[in-house]
Amino acid sequence: MLAEQGQKPNTLVVACCDSRAAPEMIFDSIPGELFVVRNVANMVPPYEPDGQYHSTSAALEFAVQALRVQDIIVMGHGRCGGIRAALDPNAEPLSPGDFIGKWMNLVAPAAEQIQGNSDMTPAERQTALERISIRNSIANLRTFPCVKILEERGKLRIHGAWFDISNGELWLMNPISQDFVRLDVDAAVSLA
Amino acid sequence: MLAEQGQKPNTLVVACCDSRAAPEMIFDSIPGELFVVRNVANMVPPYEPDGQYHSTSAALEFAVQALRVQDIIVMGHGRCGGIRAALDPNAEPLSPGDFIGKWMNLVAPAAEQIQGNSDMTPAERQTALERISIRNSIANLRTFPCVKILEERGKLRIHGAWFDISNGELWLMNPISQDFVRLDVDAAVSLA
Amino acid sequence: MLAEQGQKPNTLVVACCDSRAAPEMIFDSIPGELFVVRNVANMVPPYEPDGQYHSTSAALEFAVQALRVQDIIVMGHGRCGGIRAALDPNAEPLSPGDFIGKWMNLVAPAAEQIQGNSDMTPAERQTALERISIRNSIANLRTFPCVKILEERGKLRIHGAWFDISNGELWLMNPISQDFVRLDVDAAVSLA
Amino acid sequence: MLAEQGQKPNTLVVACCDSRAAPEMIFDSIPGELFVVRNVANMVPPYEPDGQYHSTSAALEFAVQALRVQDIIVMGHGRCGGIRAALDPNAEPLSPGDFIGKWMNLVAPAAEQIQGNSDMTPAERQTALERISIRNSIANLRTFPCVKILEERGKLRIHGAWFDISNGELWLMNPISQDFVRLDVDAAVSLA
Numbered sequence: 001m002l003a004e005q006g007q008k009p010n011t012l013v014v015a016c017c018d019s020r021a022a023p024e025m026i027f028d029s030i031p032g033e034l035f036v037v038r039n040v041a042n043m044v045p046p047y048e049p050d051g052q053y054h055s056t057s058a059a060l061e062f063a064v065q066a067l068r069v070q071d072i073i074v075m076g077h078g079r080c081g082g083i084r085a086a087l088d089p090n091a092e093p094l095s096p097g098d099f100i101g102k103w104m105n106l107v108a109p110a111a112e113q114i115q116g117n118s119d120m121t122p123a124e125r126q127t128a129l130e131r132i133s134i135r136n137s138i139a140n141l142r143t144f145p146c147v148k149i150l151e152e153r154g155k156l157r158i159h160g161a162w163f164d165i166s167n168g169e170l171w172l173m174n175p176i177s178q179d180f181v182r183l184d185v186d187a188a189v190s191l192a
Numbered sequence: 193m194l195a196e197q198g199q200k201p202n203t204l205v206v207a208c209c210d211s212r213a214a215p216e217m218i219f220d221s222i223p224g225e226l227f228v229v230r231n232v233a234n235m236v237p238p239y240e241p242d243g244q245y246h247s248t249s250a251a252l253e254f255a256v257q258a259l260r261v262q263d264i265i266v267m268g269h270g271r272c273g274g275i276r277a278a279l280d281p282n283a284e285p286l287s288p289g290d291f292i293g294k295w296m297n298l299v300a301p302a303a304e305q306i307q308g309n310s311d312m313t314p315a316e317r318q319t320a321l322e323r324i325s326i327r328n329s330i331a332n333l334r335t336f337p338c339v340k341i342l343e344e345r346g347k348l349r350i351h352g353a354w355f356d357i358s359n360g361e362l363w364l365m366n367p368i369s370q371d372f373v374r375l376d377v378d379a380a381v382s383l384a
Numbered sequence: 385m386l387a388e389q390g391q392k393p394n395t396l397v398v399a400c401c402d403s404r405a406a407p408e409m410i411f412d413s414i415p416g417e418l419f420v421v422r423n424v425a426n427m428v429p430p431y432e433p434d435g436q437y438h439s440t441s442a443a444l445e446f447a448v449q450a451l452r453v454q455d456i457i458v459m460g461h462g463r464c465g466g467i468r469a470a471l472d473p474n475a476e477p478l479s480p481g482d483f484i485g486k487w488m489n490l491v492a493p494a495a496e497q498i499q500g501n502s503d504m505t506p507a508e509r510q511t512a513l514e515r516i517s518i519r520n521s522i523a524n525l526r527t528f529p530c531v532k533i534l535e536e537r538g539k540l541r542i543h544g545a546w547f548d549i550s551n552g553e554l555w556l557m558n559p560i561s562q563d564f565v566r567l568d569v570d571a572a573v574s575l576a
Numbered sequence: 577m578l579a580e581q582g583q584k585p586n587t588l589v590v591a592c593c594d595s596r597a598a599p600e601m602i603f604d605s606i607p608g609e610l611f612v613v614r615n616v617a618n619m620v621p622p623y624e625p626d627g628q629y630h631s632t633s634a635a636l637e638f639a640v641q642a643l644r645v646q647d648i649i650v651m652g653h654g655r656c657g658g659i660r661a662a663l664d665p666n667a668e669p670l671s672p673g674d675f676i677g678k679w680m681n682l683v684a685p686a687a688e689q690i691q692g693n694s695d696m697t698p699a700e701r702q703t704a705l706e707r708i709s710i711r712n713s714i715a716n717l718r719t720f721p722c723v724k725i726l727e728e729r730g731k732l733r734i735h736g737a738w739f740d741i742s743n744g745e746l747w748l749m750n751p752i753s754q755d756f757v758r759l760d761v762d763a764a765v766s767l768a
Contacts, residue, residue, distance in 0.1 A: 006271065009211035015230075017251045019201035020223045024214045031212045038207075038230040039247040040254050049289035055231040055247040058274075058295035059209045062232050065286035066273065079198065081258065082250075094257035095338050097241035103250035110503045117501065119494045119516040123563045128512070132503040146287050179507045390655065393595035399614075401635045403585035404607045408598045415596045422591075422614040423631040424638055433673035439615040439631040442658075442679035443593050446616050449670035450657065463582070465638065478641035479722050481625035487634035530671050 009035040011071040012063035014056070014137065016042040020165045021077040035063045041082030042075060043106050044137040047144045057144070064146050070156060072141065076134045077163040083130050086111040087122075107133045131180055134160045134173065201227040203263040204255035206248070206329065208234040212357045213269045227255045233274030234267055235298050236329040239336045249336070256338050262348060264333065268326045269355040275322050278303040279314075298332075299325045323372055326352045326365065393419040395455040396447035398440070398521065400426040404549045405461040419447045425466030426459060427490050428521040431528045441528070448530050454540060456525065460518045461547040467514050470495040471506075491517045515564055518544045518557065585611040587647040588639035590632070590713065592618040596741045597653040611639045617658030618651055619682050620713035623720045633720070640722050646732060648717065652710045653739040659706050662687040663698075683709045707756055710736045710749065 013023040013036045023029070023036050037059035044056055063069045076083075085091050086104040093101050104111070110132045114125045138160055142148050150156035160173030162180050171180040205215040207230045215221070215228050229251035236248055255261045268275075277283050278296040285293050296303070302324045306317045330352055334340050342348035352365030354372050363372040397407040397420045407413070407420050421443035428440055447453045460467075469475050470488040477485050488495070494516045498509045522544055526532050534540035544557030546564050555564040589599040589612045599605070599612050613635035620632055639645045652659075661667050662680040669677050680687070686708045690701045714734055718724050726732035736749030738756050747756040 007211045007273070012209075017227050017229045017255070019199045019225055019227045022214065022216045022223065022226075022228065024216060025223065031214065031217065033211055034214075035209050035211045036214065036230050037209045037232075038228050038251075040229075040251045043247075045245065045247075047289065049291075051294060052244065053237065053294045053297060054291050055235075055237075055295060057289065058291040059230075059232045061286050061289065061291040062273065062277075063209070066277075066292075081199070081254065085254075085258075094253050095336075097239065097249065097253065097336075099241075099246055099250040099253040100258075102243065102245045103247060105245060113501050113503060117497050119497060119519075120512060121562045123561060124512065124515070128504060128508065131508070135503075144287075144289070177507060178505045391595045391657070401611050401613045401639070403583045403609055403611045406598065406600045406607065406610075406612065408600060409607065415598065415601065417595055418598075419593050419595045420598065420614050421593045421616075422612050422635075424613075424635045427631075429629065429631075431673065433675075435678065436628065437621065437678045437681060438675050439619075439621075439679060441673065442675040443614075443616045445670050445673065445675040446657065446661075447593070450661075450676075465583070465642065466634075469638075469642075478637050479720075481623065481633065481637065481720075483625075483630050483634040483637040484642075486627065486629045487631060489629060528671075528673075 007032055007035070007067070009033055009063075009067060010069055011035065011073060012037070012060070012067075012069045014039075014042050014044055014060075014072070014074045016040065016075075016077055016080055016082070018077060018080060018165075021075070021163055023073075023075060026075070026163055026170060035059075035067060035069060037063075040100065040103060041080055041086075041107070041133060042077075042137065043103070043133060044074065044140045045106055046140045060141070060144065061146070064144075064150065064156065071159060072147075072156065073159045073161050074134050074137045074141070075161040075163060076130045078127065078130065078165050080126075080130055083107075083126060083133060087115055087125055087129060089115060107136060110136065131162055134162060135178055199224055199227070199259070201225055201255075201259060202261055203227065203265060204229070204252070204259075204261045206231075206234050206236055206252075206264070206266045208232065208267075208269055208272055208274070210269060210272065210357075213267070213355055215265075215267060218267070218355055218362060227251075227259060227261060229255075232292065232295060233272055233278075233299075233325060234269075234329065235295070235325060236266065236332045237298055238332045252333070252336065253338070256336075256342065256348065263351060264339075264348065265351045265353050266326050266329045266333070267353040267355060268322045270319065270322065270357050272318075272322055275299075275318060275325060279307055279317055279321060281307060299328055302328060323354055323365075326354060327370055391416055391419070391451070393417055393447075393451060394453055395419065395457060396421070396444070396451075396453045398423075398426050398428055398444075398456070398458045400424065400459075400461055400464055400466070402461060402464065402549075405459070405547055407457075407459060410459070410547055410554060419443075419451060419453060421447075424484065424487060425464055425470075425491075425517060426461075426521065427487070427517060428458065428524045429490055430524045444525070444528065445530070448528075448534065448540065455543060456531075456540065457543045457545050458518050458521045458525070459545040459547060460514045462511065462514065462549050464510070464514055467491075467510055467517060471499055471509055471513060473499060491520060494520065515546055518546060519562055583608055583611070583643070585609055585639075585643060586645055587611065587649060588613070588636070588643075588645045590615075590618050590620055590648070590650045592616065592651075592653055592656055592658070594653060594656065594741075597651070597739055599649075599651060602651070602739055602746060611635075611643060611645060613639075616676065616679060617656055617662075617683070617709060618653075618713065619679070619709060620650065620716045621682055622716045636717070636720065637722070640720075640726065640732065647735060648723075648732065649735045649737050650710050650713045650717070651737040651739060652706045654703065654706065654741050656702075656706055659683075659702060659709060663691055663701055663705060665691060683712055686712060707738055710738060711754055
């Protein structure tokens with residue numbers, strides 16, 4: 001049935017590869033609901049129409065222009081390994097290609113600033129950057145002309161979310177204040 | 193508990209963003225088992241240590257070098273929208289950036305050859321390219337030195353899989369013949 | 385009865401003057417349990433035996449040396465007006481004496497560092513400084529020789545706590561990581 | 577709700593740290609009503625704009641200038657340990673810093689005079705100094721220009737109160753005679 005009709009998801013989720021943060025489980029969704037791009041640290045790069053291939057931008061374009069999703073959720077999570085790597089001043093490249101190092105450069109300025117704050121604990125710095133990175137990705141989302149235009153016309157809604165893997169709670173970003181607020185289960189489910 | 197210990201997945205899955213093809217559901221996995229990168233058409237680009245950011249390569253590097261996964265599954269699926277776009281001779285860019293067009297260039301040579309074969313039906317061409325693309329991604333996987341070395345040492349296994357969304361059946365690629373063979377449920381589950 | 389025996393509280397609470405953060409309500413305590421010093425932003429200044437009068441240090445000395453309390457809780461809270469003032473770069477003195485400005489100088493270095501981080505929202509900066517200030521006060525507590533010695537001998541325990549006035553939840557500071565962790569009600573009550 | 581709106585207490589209470597004298601219980605107030613500074617013996621020091629930090633003056637300034645409270649209650653209580661220490665001719669410093677000794681110097685002249693009056697019993701001397709100290713603090717309150725001006729304009733009312741911890745009765749200071757008069761419950765509640 002689902003195959004015959006083609007997929008008609010209403011929601012694009014940009015999520016992390018982390019094995020503990022599958023969006024289908026967090027949102028308790030069924031097949032066909034969520035179009036999901038997953039990369040390390042659930043990041044959206046800025047709009048770069050440079051003729052190179054861009055995995056995440058391609059998925060975004062496909063979701064917005066071909067599938068015409070109505071909601072985009074950028075979902076980060078606690079204890080993210082990519083964010084931890086970005087905050088580690090002694091991080092060595094994992095391989096000569098240093099793909100993680102390059103990828104995490106997308107949040108390098110914010111990471112540097114947070115790293116310098118020794119008043120915060122490592123866990124506090126980690127959570128802060130996880131959330132900053134979500135806002136950063138949302139700002140990058142809006143550099144895509146199609147996203148910007150559709151959002152302005154009220155055809156597309158953008159949400160930030162942060163999943164606490166230690167207790168399974170979901171926090172949603174308030175679109176005005178950009179703060180993350182813990183939701184009870186009913187509210188979280190209604191988003192998906 | 194899972195949060196305290198950090199994630200220790202044994203398997204990296206390269207899957208598609210498609211809303212009907214969530215790996216956790218297909219493999220019936222539990223949180224912590226699968227590290228999942230999802231992009232349009234579940235592709236792995238070739239090794240390109242060019243200093244640019246590469247989302248999928250970063251996830252691959254992280255899984256292999258930091259998490260030390262023992263299995264990599266490249267999982268395609270039927271009726272893939274990305275593959276359909278690659279096969280459409282009249283496909284227009286979805287946006288001025290044409291991110292999908294650029295991304296699907298990764299299978300452009302194979303797509304062109306299939307397109308020219310008018311003896312096959314459209315559905316046959318589609319399935320054929322879905323499977324060719326999986327083999328193509330596996331070949332690209334082996335251009336990453338760390339993958340190549342670990343596989344040669346027997347520390348890493350690479351699998352191809354194709355999920356039939358019309359009936360929920362999983363097909364596995366025979367590593368010798370590179371054919372896709374339908375598995376009964378027991379065999380599929382044993383992979384994860 | 386209570387009057388005849390004199391007070392024998394086991395716990396000193398350093399709390400804020402805020403009208404929404406009365407320790408007796410938060411800990412559901414009864415008369416006689418909590419010796420409570422309340423000042424703006426629940427701060428403990430460093431040990432300064434300079435012959436000047438020091439309100440908070442006097443209360444601390446009385447609680448530790450005369451009442452021999454066994455626990456000290458430094459309890460901050462969300463949306464603290466003193467912390468907000470410390471973070472406001474345009475804060476004007478409230479009066480020519482600028483007593484709040486002088487008092488909040490106790491967290492000025494940390495406030496300056498947090499202020500400079502424009503990646504965090506105002507609410508995130510506020511919460512971060514509220515918690516940093518609690519750790520700062522705990523560090524100052526340990527500059528008092530009597531506190532330091534008694535704690536080393538296991539006669540005195542020091543706790544950090546942060547009360548979320550938006551929902552009534554209490555967070556306790558982990559003494560090792562110094563992170564604040566939300567507690568369920570049972571755990572919170574057992575502290576008092 | 578209370579958190580969203582910010583606190584809007586109408587009353588500042590200067591109270592003692594004593595575990596038996598929590599203002600919220602004595603006035604049966606609800607969260608948001610009372611801004612409470614608590615120090616040993618509920619004292620207000622005189623206005624000293626000397627650039628040092630002053631905990632109680634900072635709280636006073638914040639309550640009057642930022643929160644614009646309309647009432648200030650200086651509330652003493654029976655069997656106050658700080659007052660007892662001030663009256664003890666053999667009191668030793670509790671620690672080398674002698675913070676209590678320094679703090680209680682704020683009532684030293686009155687304490688000396690009372691100490692010399694051997695016609696009064698110890699309990700009478702104690703109660704007398706507790707009440708003298710309240711009047712002393714009220715006089716100090718009026719050395720703050722903002723308090724003096726607002727009181728003269730009828731924008732701010734100042735009250736003295738003394739809580740009898742032996743029976744739970746509240747005594748209010750008559751503003752003209754400066755005598756303390758026991759109130760029935762109705763009168764006490766109307767104050768808060």
